[in-house]
Structure formats: C-alpha cells, structure tokens
Amino acid sequence: MGGSLPARxxxxxxxGAAAGFVHPVTGYSVAASLRAATRVANEIVQQLSRGTAGTDLSLAVWGAVWPKHSVRARGWHDMGLAVLSALPPRLIGGFFDAFFELPQAQWSAYLRIDSEPAEVRAAMLGVFRRVDMPTRLALVAQPAALVRALGAR
Structure with missing residues (x-):
C-alpha cells in the first residue's frame, strides 16, 4: 500500500492492484478496479482498431488506467498517508474523530482513489479545520509530502 505508481x-x-489501484490510506482496490474496467477496455479497443502498437499502445492504455486527475488525486492521497503515518499516537484518535465528523459525501470521496483532486483536498482541509492546534501543527510538519502532492502529474 502506498507504493509508487507503475512507470508509464x-x-x-x-x-487493478498491479497498477497501484490500492488506496494508499485504506488499502481498498476492488471497487476502483471495477469502475475503471470499462474505461480501460474501451481505450484498448480504440487503440487496437487504430493499429496502435508497442510503446504507443502501452502509453495510451496507461493513460486510461491512470487519467491525469487520478494521478493528481493519488498525490494528495500519498500526502495523506505520509502525514497520518507521522502523527504521534496521542493525536490519531482526534484526527479520525474529525475525519468522520465531515459530511459523509466528503469523507467517502476521500476514501475513493478515483475522486477528483479537489474532493480529496476539500476533505483534507475539512479535517484540518476540525482538529485541535497540536494536531494542526503535526499535520503541517510534513512539507516534503505537500511538495510531492503539488508536483503529482
């Protein structure tokens, strides 16, 4: 969980899991794979009907497996994993209390790997607003994770 995406x-x-569809925080993967199956199959059919082969075919299919918005959302999920992993144990309970105080639509969007990046960020910001100051300070103590999330392409 939380490993790198496969090389383009x-x-x-x-x-599916072989493509990194495992959510970095929850470990879930099956539902996202099922939702992506039609999109990926359609891209394969389209590319093969055009006569696309080799590296060009692989790049096109990789883009269907990991559309740009999903790569960006994954960057934010990876940041969430890095930040959560670094939280002191005494702050974790309050963090999860704040997370599940979010409206269900917001926290459930965070738990999907195929959500829009803005939905992931909105959930993160919602948690940040709800936690106490010691937890906020711990959350912002991971600037490298933020830089990686901002650079996800």
Whole structure:
C-alpha cells in the first residue's frame, strides 16, 4: 500500500492492484478496479482498431488506467498517508474523530482513489479545520509530502 505508481514507460500495463489501484490510506482496490474496467477496455479497443502498437499502445492504455486527475488525486492521497503515518499516537484518535465528523459525501470521496483532486483536498482541509492546534501543527510538519502532492502529474 502506498507504493509508487507503475512507470508509464513499461510495455506491460498493470491493472487493478498491479497498477497501484490500492488506496494508499485504506488499502481498498476492488471497487476502483471495477469502475475503471470499462474505461480501460474501451481505450484498448480504440487503440487496437487504430493499429496502435508497442510503446504507443502501452502509453495510451496507461493513460486510461491512470487519467491525469487520478494521478493528481493519488498525490494528495500519498500526502495523506505520509502525514497520518507521522502523527504521534496521542493525536490519531482526534484526527479520525474529525475525519468522520465531515459530511459523509466528503469523507467517502476521500476514501475513493478515483475522486477528483479537489474532493480529496476539500476533505483534507475539512479535517484540518476540525482538529485541535497540536494536531494542526503535526499535520503541517510534513512539507516534503505537500511538495510531492503539488508536483503529482
């Protein structure tokens, strides 16, 4: 969980857990794979009907497996994992209390790997607003994770 996405340049394009569809925080993967299956299959059919092959085919399919918005959302999820992993144990209960105080639509969007990046950020900001000051300070103590999230492409 929380590992890197597969390289775009590989000739064999993974799908599901093999493609990194495991949510970095929750470990869930099956539902996202099922939601992506039609999109990826359609891209394969379209590319093969055009005669696309080799690296060009792999790149096109990789883009269907990981559309840009999903790569960006994954960057924010990876940041969430880094920040949560670094929280002192005494702050974790309050963090999760704040998370589940969010409206259900907001926290459930965070728990999906295929949410829009703005939905992931909104959930993160909602938690930040609800936690106490010691937890806020701990959350902002991971600037490298923020830089990586901002650079996710």
């Amino acid at each position: 340049t590989t000739r064999v394009v993974g799908f």
